[in-house]
Amino acid sequence: MSAKRTIERKSLPEVIADDLRERILNGDMTEGEVIRQEALAEEYGVSRMPIREALKRLDAEGLVVLTNNRGASVTKHSLEEIGEIFDLRSLIEADLFRRSIPLMTSLDFMRCADILTEMESSLDADVIDRWGALNYQFHSALYARADRKLTNELLHRIGTQSDRYVRMHLSLAGQKDNAKQEHRELLRLAEARDVDRACALLQKHIDVTKQNLLTLIADKRAAESK
Amino acid sequence: MSAKRTIERKSLPEVIADDLRERILNGDMTEGEVIRQEALAEEYGVSRMPIREALKRLDAEGLVVLTNNRGASVTKHSLEEIGEIFDLRSLIEADLFRRSIPLMTSLDFMRCADILTEMESSLDADVIDRWGALNYQFHSALYARADRKLTNELLHRIGTQSDRYVRMHLSLAGQKDNAKQEHRELLRLAEARDVDRACALLQKHIDVTKQNLLTLIADKRAAESK
DNA sequence: TTTTTGGACTTTGGATACATTAGCCGGAGG
């Protein structure tokens, strides 16, 4: 056995939490929707206990909120809170980027470029799921050299939150080409070791996304409440 | 009933988690110590299930780590990770402070001053627990006007982590007088609306704490491994 | 004497059954 062959090392609650997370991120479960443990238990063909554990996990991640004797519901963020999520991303990502840039090697830059290339092709093909994963990979690659385990975990959690809203409107956004150019420019600035400009652009990049999304979500919510 | 009188509104796992958290923060449970569910269950006089839930909570908070079929143990951070925790605090607190200062009112400043006064007296009396709580209150009061719910929650979680290490060495630190003066100065700069200097001082304040603690913890660990 | 394997014991994970609590609906009283 050359490779590790880690066969199904995940526990039941973990698997269920992963599946539920995907369902929430994809929008299969809408904001504010109440979750009935029993229903889910039957759906997955397990008892309520793994479900509870899975929900607890998602609660810790902030994807569902878990009230005392009233069960769980999918979290619904206010517009202010959504804005906050993106501001946090901006703050943390810029910090990571700043620490990472001076330590990046030409190998890192190549890796980033490869991801970008693949992103662009998957963008043309309109494969959004793939694009999202690659986008995450690209940003991770940019911050890899900062070598900050805890900060990256934190960012991952916040990123999961923001993904919910990014995915909701990714198809509509129409800022794809814009993002493409910005990503290339980001990489170029990093390669030039222009830390300040690179971070500024990164923050602008996130802020623009935030503004676009906030408008879209505000419209959507206004329409929903008739 | 004029006041709220929320009697025992907490669920069992919540109470247990709170108690365990305190025990970990106080150092009653040492780093890396394995936790046996059954033992705790008997200790609290409940079944293992609420314990499991409590542990899961603490796992989400990062105070214990929960391996698949091997149970829980108190998390032990590397020196690098401890440094990271303080850097994160610095980053986030400065951001909150920056947003908060322009919005603070004279009432806020008075409230902060009151807390400081109480802190100083409890410091003289060497009541560390009280001092810790007040210290948290003071910082919270400084950031209150930023009105950032999610960010504050995040900071609270990170603060819980850093508290573990701050408490470990609070009695030894000997930088109490230093902290006292810095806190006053922090408040003065905020009142003068000198955002940049205030944030710079705040970051320096946190960074100094970090450096002191890292040295102390490094020494302690070196001594422990004989 | 050392290493490896098998089995017993310990500990956690999951299911079922029971207690508890909140939310709701109906009836009685003002």
Next chain:
DNA sequence: CCTCCGGCTAATGTATCCAAAGTCCAAAAA
């Protein structure tokens, strides 16, 4: 007719029990 109290119901929270996984030790073989 409205309000408030009380019981009913459905959902969560807790306990006990059983199964599975992991660890440790001892015995046997090299």
